[in-house]
Amino acid sequence: MSSMNGKVIAITGGAGGIGEATARLAHAQGASVVITDREAGPVEAIAESLGERAIGLAVDVSRRQDNERMVAAALESFGRLDGVFLNAGIEGEVGPFDSRSDSAWEKVFAVNVHGVRLGVEAALPALREAGGGSVVITSSVAGLRGASGLSPYVSSKHAVVGMMRCLAAELGPEGIRVNTLNPGPVDNRMMRSIEEQASPGHGEEVHKAFVARVPLGRYVTNEECAGMAVFLFSDAASGCSGNTYLVDGGYCSQ
Numbered sequence: 001m002s003s004m005n006g007k008v009i010a011i012t013g014g015a016g017g018i019g020e021a022t023a024r025l026a027h028a029q030g031a032s033v034v035i036t037d038r039e040a041g042p043v044e045a046i047a048e049s050l051g052e053r054a055i056g057l058a059v060d061v062s063r064r065q066d067n068e069r070m071v072a073a074a075l076e077s078f079g080r081l082d083g084v085f086l087n088a089g090i091e092g093e094v095g096p097f098d099s100r101s102d103s104a105w106e107k108v109f110a111v112n113v114h115g116v117r118l119g120v121e122a123a124l125p126a127l128r129e130a131g132g133g134s135v136v137i138t139s140s141v142a143g144l145r146g147a148s149g150l151s152p153y154v155s156s157k158h159a160v161v162g163m164m165r166c167l168a169a170e171l172g173p174e175g176i177r178v179n180t181l182n183p184g185p186v187d188n189r190m191m192r193s194i195e196e197q198a199s200p201g202h203g204e205e206v207h208k209a210f211v212a213r214v215p216l217g218r219y220v221t222n223e224e225c226a227g228m229a230v231f232l233f234s235d236a237a238s239g240c241s242g243n244t245y246l247v248d249g250g251y252c253s254q
């Protein structure tokens with residue numbers, strides 16, 4: 001029997017690369033999934049393609065009521081909640097630190113930091129009711145290292161590592177595990193946006209420069225990130241809390 005059988009997992013950013021791959025893998029291993037993203041259409045289509053044990057729902061993570069609706073949908077459809085994958089994120093604008101507007105910083109923090117905070121707050125009553133659970137927050141190697149030109153994003157991804165550590169300390173006694181997934185550059189939309197913004201018209205060169213910094217010689221995949229996220233929700237990870245889990249092809253080894 002898979003260690004995901006019977007578990008109910010809510011996922012934000014579920015129409016994106018890592019979110020969809022995680023929804024599909026968790027579902028394939030027996031979980032019921034509430035797949036959410038900003039727009040209903042894409043997540044409803046993913047849920048429909050999975051069939052039983054999957055629903056899609058429009059959720060803007062920066063809104064408290066939306067996070068609460070996500071948890072209510074899990075309870076209504078599947079009767080419990082065992083885990084939340086707080087994965088929605090935006091890269092924001094790329095550029096020098098002192099050229100970023102107030103609103104550029106606020107937008108990134110509203111989604112990447114407050115979206116995570118609101119997701120945790122919404123999920124806690126249901127996780128307590130279930131007698132414990134697992135919270136996985138998508139940070140990044142940008143939560144552990146600096147990067148030129150990406151200050152709002154990097155700051156936001158460091159912030160959720162701090163949040164995770166506080167939550168793990170506070171919630172451990174209640175059987176709630178909290179960890180971050182820290183991907184390196186992933187072969188998907190977000191990296192293509194960062195590459196193109198970093199050097200408009202020359203994204204391919206930026207891509208090559210990033211790849212050159214990865215010991216495995218390539219970007220990691222959505223599915224490789226999903227494998228780590230699903231592990232952290234599974235019973236196999238019952239001893240794991242308060243840590244950063246890298247899927248980075250060796251990026252942070254040097």
Ligand SMILES: NC(=O)c1ccc[n+]([C@@H]2O[C@H](COP(=O)([O-])OP(=O)(O)OC[C@H]3O[C@@H](n4cnc5c(N)ncnc54)[C@H](O)[C@@H]3O)[C@@H](O)[C@H]2O)c1
Binds near residue numbers: 019087185191
């Ligand atoms: N792609 C990478 O290289 C990389 C590396 C490290 C970490 N990450 C992180 O992984 C997570 C998933 O990103 P991805 O790589 O799948 O990129 P992605 O852009 O494909 O997915 C992000 C998803 O978040 C959704 N989203 C954005 N704002 C939202 C909001 N306010 N409410 C709800 N959903 C919202 C988007 O619609 C999108 O579907 C993000 O937190 C990202 O920062 C990505």
